[in-house]
Amino acid sequence: MSDLIEGYLGKTVERKKSRVPAKLDYIQSATGLFLGLFMWGHMLFVSSILVSKDFMYTITKFFEASFIFDGGEPIIVSAIVLFVFIVFIVHAAMGMRKLPSNFKQYQVIKAHADSMGHEDTKLWFIQAFTGFAMFFLGSVHLYIMMTNADTIGPYGSADRVWSAWMWPLYILLLLAVEFHGTIGLYRLAVKWGWFDGSDPKATRKKLKMYKKALTWFFLILGFATLAAYMKIGYEHKQAGKVGERYTPTAQIMMDYNINSGRVA
Numbered sequence: 001m002s003d004l005i006e007g008y009l010g011k012t013v014e015r016k017k018s019r020v021p022a023k024l025d026y027i028q029s030a031t032g033l034f035l036g037l038f039m040w041g042h043m044l045f046v047s048s049i050l051v052s053k054d055f056m057y058t059i060t061k062f063f064e065a066s067f068i069f070d071g072g073e074p075i076i077v078s079a080i081v082l083f084v085f086i087v088f089i090v091h092a093a094m095g096m097r098k099l100p101s102n103f104k105q106y107q108v109i110k111a112h113a114d115s116m117g118h119e120d121t122k123l124w125f126i127q128a129f130t131g132f133a134m135f136f137l138g139s140v141h142l143y144i145m146m147t148n149a150d151t152i153g154p155y156g157s158a159d160r161v162w163s164a165w166m167w168p169l170y171i172l173l174l175l176a177v178e179f180h181g182t183i184g185l186y187r188l189a190v191k192w193g194w195f196d197g198s199d200p201k202a203t204r205k206k207l208k209m210y211k212k213a214l215t216w217f218f219l220i221l222g223f224a225t226l227a228a229y230m231k232i233g234y235e236h237k238q239a240g241k242v243g244e245r246y247t248p249t250a251q252i253m254m255d256y257n258i259n260s261g262r263v264a
């Protein structure tokens with residue numbers, strides 16, 4: 001009954017407004033913070049291919065807990081992806097509440113933003129657009145990672161990027177995620193006043209600078225990484241070896257020593 005009254009009047013029988021919107025805002029911030037920080041880690045791990053194939057292989061096997069299970073267990077990666085996917089969906093559901101649901105609402109927001117001429121308000125449009133794009137782009141990537149975790153590796157990933165045509169999707173996803181992530185973390189810091197200190201205005205200026213620097217850093221790193229996977233994938237295809245898995249140098253050396261009768 002009280003839900004019914006609140007539904008009609010927007011207030012409870014005690015004449016209080018619901019606390020649910022504040023709680024949903026909190027969930028949106030918490031999931032956004034998790035995903036933003038996760039993406040920094042993700043980009044650093046994925047970019048290990050820029051160091052060497054062996055290094056990327058080692059990181060992949062680390063996430064498969066090869067220090068516990070001999071050869072690694074890709075199902076562990078699938079479980080991590082499932083968890084990230086759930087956080088991603090919850091975050092998207094919370095974000096949907098902020099999108100205009102018809103043209104009139106869009107017009108009001110646009111007119112309001114234009115009349116204010118406030119840069120941070122304009123950032124909201126980028127958030128809404130990139131967030132919407134990620135509904136689709138992010139879901140495709142996460143589903144493939146979850147169901148094909150065993151193929152992650154220097155050659156498996158490169159084959160997916162090049163031969164399985166993931167590179168066009170990654171270009172769009174990379175742009176969307178880097179803008180969305182850094183703007184999101186910046187807006188979180190401003191919203192909750194994390195680094196306000198004695199002069200919040202000066203802090204905001206500094207935060208903006210960090211935001212810009214981080215966006216550039218992760219975009220450059222991301223595109224360099226993507227180029228590396230594309231090159232390896234292209235060469236793998238030219239060699240007619242699509243689908244073949246990477247054998248780490250240490251393994252090749254060991255096999256060589258065994259075959260030639262030497263003691264490693």
Ligand code: HEM
Pocket residue numbers: 042046077080081084088134138141142145152153156157158160161166170173174175177221222223224225226227229
């Ligand atoms: C636990 C979850 C995740 C795992 C295990 C994962 C794993 C990977 C791997 C292995 C690659 C290399 C290419 C490939 O194998 O296809 C990659 C690339 C990429 N991932 Fe993820 N990913 C995850 C979540 C996400 C999320 C949530 C996003 C953004 C919404 C994302 C965005 C990207 C982008 C943009 C690339 C291309 C980056 C580049 O090459 O520079 N990933 N990911």
